[in-house]
Amino acid sequence: MAEVKINFAKGNGLVPVIVQDYQSRDVLMVAYMNEEAWEKTKATGKAHYYSRSRKGPWFKGEESGNFQEVKDAFIDCDNDTILIQVNQVGGAACHEGFRSCFFRKRSEGEWNVIGERIFDPKEVYKK
16 A cells, blocks of 8 residues: 555644543544654654644643643544544543543533543633
C-alpha cells in the first residue's frame, strides 16, 4: 500500500482531531493539529495540538496535568481528519473540569449538563 500522508494543506495547515477514550470509546474533545503538533505527538506519545485561540502550539495538560497518552491513531479516507484514542490522565479532558467537552445534552429545547465535574477550573487555572 502507498504511503499515506496527512493532508494539512487542505485545511490551511490544520486538520481536525477527534479525541476518544481508548477504553470506553467516549468522545472527549475535538481539537486541531498542524504538522508540528503531529510530529510532537508522534515523538512523545502525548497529545499536542494547535490552539486556534492562542495561535500556537498547545500541549494538552501543560497547565492542568490532565494530559493524554495516545494509544492509537486513525486517519479518514480523505487524509484530512485524525481520530486518536487516548488514556486521559487525570480524568478530565475539558478545561471546564468535565471528563468530556460534550457534557451538555439537548433535551426538551434546553441544553442540560449531564456530565460530572471532576475538577474546579478556578483552582486549576489560577491566572
